[in-house]
Amino acid sequence: MTDHIETDVVIIGAGPVGLFAVFELGLLDIKCHLIDILPKVGGQCAELYPEKPIYDIPGFPMVTGQGLVDNLMAQIEPFNPTFHLNEMVESLESIGTPEAPLFRVKTSENDTTFVCKAVIIAAGGGSFQPKKPPIDNIEAYEGTSVFYAVRKMEMFRNKKVLIVGGGDSALDWTVNLQPIAKRLTLLHRRDAFRAAPHTVEKMRSLVASGEMDLHLGQVSALKGRNHVLEGAVIRKDDGSEHLVDCDVMLPFFGLTMKLGPIADWGLNLHENLVPVDTEKFETNVPGIFAIGDINTYPGKLKLILSGFHEGALAAQKVHRYVYPEKKLLFQYTTSSTSLQKKLGVA
Numbered sequence: 001m002t003d004h005i006e007t008d009v010v011i012i013g014a015g016p017v018g019l020f021a022v023f024e025l026g027l028l029d030i031k032c033h034l035i036d037i038l039p040k041v042g043g044q045c046a047e048l049y050p051e052k053p054i055y056d057i058p059g060f061p062m063v064t065g066q067g068l069v070d071n072l073m074a075q076i077e078p079f080n081p082t083f084h085l086n087e088m089v090e091s092l093e094s095i096g097t098p099e100a101p102l103f104r105v106k107t108s109e110n111d112t113t114f115v116c117k118a119v120i121i122a123a124g125g126g127s128f129q130p131k132k133p134p135i136d137n138i139e140a141y142e143g144t145s146v147f148y149a150v151r152k153m154e155m156f157r158n159k160k161v162l163i164v165g166g167g168d169s170a171l172d173w174t175v176n177l178q179p180i181a182k183r184l185t186l187l188h189r190r191d192a193f194r195a196a197p198h199t200v201e202k203m204r205s206l207v208a209s210g211e212m213d214l215h216l217g218q219v220s221a222l223k224g225r226n227h228v229l230e231g232a233v234i235r236k237d238d239g240s241e242h243l244v245d246c247d248v249m250l251p252f253f254g255l256t257m258k259l260g261p262i263a264d265w266g267l268n269l270h271e272n273l274v275p276v277d278t279e280k281f282e283t284n285v286p287g288i289f290a291i292g293d294i295n296t297y298p299g300k301l302k303l304i305l306s307g308f309h310e311g312a313l314a315a316q317k318v319h320r321y322v323y324p325e326k327k328l329l330f331q332y333t334t335s336s337t338s339l340q341k342k343l344g345v346a
């Protein structure tokens with residue numbers, strides 16, 4: 001039994017550019033796994049502007065961020081890629097030679113290890129990481145009583161849950177966790193919420209029927225022992241303070257993008273971006289490619305269409321590492337029956 005996953009290519013980042021790379025690799029019979037720290041695919045398009053229109057995707061006069069992601073998912077379906085969401089790629093180690101590259105890739109959350117012949121970094125502006133509230137000693141409770149994301153709802157069954165925030169995540173988790181929590185409290189700075197109106201309405205009706213609590217103010221201190229939370233001190237606008245009983249706190253203050261572990265992988269970096277050549281979009285390490293917003297080269301435009309082009313060219317070179325003995329034939333999807341078979345349309 002192996003304790004690692006073997007595949008041709010690991011794609012780091014399931015944003016639009018990582019997703020389209022699956023298509024270009026798939027046409028060349030190259031299998032891949034995609035890893036993303038977010039719980040969903042689509043990168044910035046899905047996380048930052050799902051409902052905003054994009055007007056400069058070739059062939060789509062207008063498509064929303066989420067609409068583009070949905071179409072990309074439909075386009076790559078024939079290649080059946082495996083997604084590992086909620087996992088951050090922590091380490092990337094070269095275990096081959098420049099002529100025959102081989103890599104070991106490890107993630108943090110589930111400790112998954114991959115061994116692959118090439119790595120495509122499509123990590124955008126870096127990994128999305130939670131913004132943390134400025135509370136003294138909050139780190140002492142992280143991972144035991146303070147969580148910035150809900151990985152498994154069951155973890156919160158019968159707990160006294162304090163959710164902090166006023167956006168979509170805070171409100172969605174309020175209405176989703178309220179039925180299983182022992183008691184749920186929502187805390188926000190003011191009595192106005194930036195979330196879907198029906199979710200806000202649902203929260204207000206739960207408060208009105210006494211099934212949950214809503215407090216206005218900010219957490220000024222945490223009380224607990226041995227990394228286990230017992231309560232949070234809430235400070236109101238008028239300066240008064242009171243204690244809310246809680247076993248867990250879930251702050252939802254939005255996400256920020258950080259380069260993260262990529263800085264430790266032995267790659268050349270230029271202002272937090274990965275320099276590549278413009279023939280293959282390969283980095284200074286043979287077998288490691290960088291496409292999309294994460295890379296830099298003379299004339300680079302941080303546009304989705306540039307990332308699509310970069311993925312197509314990177315796939316050509318990846319083919320040489322995965323099938324060193326095979327010659328690559330240039331083919332059109334319109335006229336090649338072999339490509340159409342791969343797409344399941346012939």
Ligand code: FAD
Binds near residue numbers: 012018045048303305
């Ligand atoms: P991203 O979309 O950033 O995706 C990268 C993914 O990698 C993320 O999901 C991240 O979580 C993941 N990741 C990073 N590091 C790790 C790690 N170590 N482990 C696991 N996962 C990791 N572009 C256009 O072309 N047209 C537009 O009209 C347009 N409008 C925009 C509007 C807004 C408001 C914004 C913010 C951007 C806009 N852009 C637009 C830019 C466009 O969204 C980006 O160019 C595009 O998302 C880049 O795609 P990507 O796949 O390279 O990176």
